[in-house]
Amino acid sequence: EFGPSSGRLDLDSENIALSFPKVYRNLLDFDALKAQLRWELMDESFELRSGPIIAHAQEGPIRGLFRLRQPLGEGAGSPQMDLMVGLRDSHPSYRSKYLPYALNKDLLSWLETSIGDGVVNEGAFLWRGSLAKDGVDYRTVQLFFDVSDTELQYDARWPALEKVDALVVIDDAEVALTTSNARIFDTPVTRAEVAVAQLPDRGLTLTLDAQTRGRAGDGLQLVNESTLRDMVGGAFTQWQLSGVLETNLRLVLDLSGGGRKPDVEVKTVWRDIDVEAPELGLVVNGVNGELS
Numbered sequence: 001e002f003g004p005s006s007g008r009l010d011l012d013s014e015n016i017a018l019s020f021p022k023v024y025r026n027l028l029d030f031d032a033l034k035a036q037l038r039w040e041l042m043d044e045s046f047e048l049r050s051g052p053i054i055a056h057a058q059e060g061p062i063r064g065l066f067r068l069r070q071p072l073g074e075g076a077g078s079p080q081m082d083l084m085v086g087l088r089d090s091h092p093s094y095r096s097k098y099l100p101y102a103l104n105k106d107l108l109s110w111l112e113t114s115i116g117d118g119v120v121n122e123g124a125f126l127w128r129g130s131l132a133k134d135g136v137d138y139r140t141v142q143l144f145f146d147v148s149d150t151e152l153q154y155d156a157r158w159p160a161l162e163k164v165d166a167l168v169v170i171d172d173a174e175v176a177l178t179t180s181n182a183r184i185f186d187t188p189v190t191r192a193e194v195a196v197a198q199l200p201d202r203g204l205t206l207t208l209d210a211q212t213r214g215r216a217g218d219g220l221q222l223v224n225e226s227t228l229r230d231m232v233g234g235a236f237t238q239w240q241l242s243g244v245l246e247t248n249l250r251l252v253l254d255l256s257g258g259g260r261k262p263d264v265e266v267k268t269v270w271r272d273i274d275v276e277a278p279e280l281g282l283v284v285n286g287v288n289g290e291l292s
Contacts, residue, residue: 004041005040005041005042006038006039006040006041007038007039008036008037008038008039009036009037009038009039010035010036010037011033011034011035011036011037012033012034013032013033013034014031014032014033015029015030015031016029016030016032016033017029017030018030018033020081020083022079022081022102022131023081023083023100023101023102023127023131024097024100024101025101026097028097029057030055030056030057030062031055031056031057031058032055032056033053033054033055033056034053034054034055035050035051035052035053035054035055035064035066036050036051037049037050038050038051043072044071044072044073044076045069045070045071045072045076046069046070046072047067047068047069047070048066048067048068048070049066049067049068050064050065050066050067051065052064052065053065053066058094059087059090059091059094059097060087060088060089060090061087061088061089062085062086062087063085063086063087064083064084064085064086065082065083065084066081066082066083066084067081067082067083068080068081069081078130078131078132078135078138079130079131079132080129080130080131081127081128081129081131082127082128083125083126083127083128084124084125084126085098085124085125085126086122086123086124086125087120087122087123087124088120088121088122088123089119089120089121090119090120090123091117091118091119091120092115092116092117092118092120092145092147092150093117094120095111095112095115095120095123095143095145096112098123098125098143099111099112099143100127100141102136102141103141103170103172103173104173104198104204106203106204106255106256106257107173107175107196107198107204107255110175110196110204110206110255111170111175113153114152114153114154115145115147115150115151115152115153115168116150116151116152116153116160117150117151118147118148118149118150118151118164119147119148119149119150120145120146120147121146121147121148122144122145122146123143123144123145123146124142124143124144125142125143126140126141126142126143127139127140127141128140140171140172141170141172142169142170142171142172143168143169143170144167144168144169144170145167145168146166146167146168147164147165147166147167147168148164148165149163149164149165150163150164150165150166151163151164152164152166152177152182152194154194154206154208154253155206155251155253155255157226157227157253157262158226158227158251158253159184159185159221159222159225159226160184161179161182161183161184161189161192161210162182162183162184162185163181163182163183164179164181164182165179165180165181165182166178166179166181166182167179173197173198174195174196174197174198175194175195175196175197176193176194176195177192177193177194177195178191178192178193178194179191179192180192184210184212184218184222185215185218185221185222186214186215186218187212187213187214187215187218187219187245188212188213188214189210189211189212190211190212190213191210191211192208192209192210192211193207193208193209193210194206194207194208195207196255202254202256202258202260203254203255203256203258204254204255204256205252205253205254205255205256206251206252206253206255207250207251207252207253208249208250208251208253209248209249209250210247210248210249210250211246211247211248211249212245212246212247212249213244213245213246213247214244214245215242215244215245216241216242216243216244216245216270216273217240217241217242218245219241219245219247219268220236220239220240220241222247223236224236224237227262227264228264228266231264238277238278238279239275239276239277240275240276240278241273241274241275241276242273242274243270243271243272243273243274243287244271244272244273245268245269245270245271245273246268246269246271247266247267247268247269248265248266248267248268249264249265249266250263250264250265250266251263251264252264265292266292267290267291267292268290268291268292269289269290270287270288270289270290270291271288272286272287272288273286273287273288274286274287275287
């Protein structure tokens, strides 16, 4: 349906790809897609908008909405776009398809490598505002992923959080993740919060706050298999612990490649822990107390 100043196009296609060159470097390809597109030519702008988009691709079932406004005439402003995409029953490996290249490069690198296998129960992407290269202050980019049974490799120098059920929210240059169901080794994580943000005096920075309660041997393994080992000079590599250990861990890590040393705070509560240090010929049983 076409007229001199408006029209409508009904799409019902298989093996179709959509191009958003100001947002994604690659085409968004779909196995099937249905949508109704309407266009309208006005005195000062051209507008293209969709009704509900229903699609299916390798990453699963997808729903979306789209609106593009192109100003006409010199000095009329930059093009504006609203793009909303939702998916469910997917896999974290497909997240890169919906990460726009306009995001901070260090943040993109972290997002592409930090989330491992698992299930994306639901996910969504939103772009609203300017498409201009210098229009970062005039747009918002948001994503969220509801993930389960996944792995969060937040930093290669530290053991990953495993079997994570979490909500991951990306708001422009910031990331927030909260979970009350995860594990470090065999120890349950009762709560963990991860935040990634661009700080003026530090660059891209990750902050992790986690509380755990589990095997004391896992706490010792965390020391020996992270940068904590360098901080203590490998003093505990031969030690053995058994019993229950409660830990509050706070990390502040540099993700910008600036080489800044991590800030680490560890507070522990020891409950009937047996300690064996073979190199010292030391055996101590039933240790209770707090150690920071």
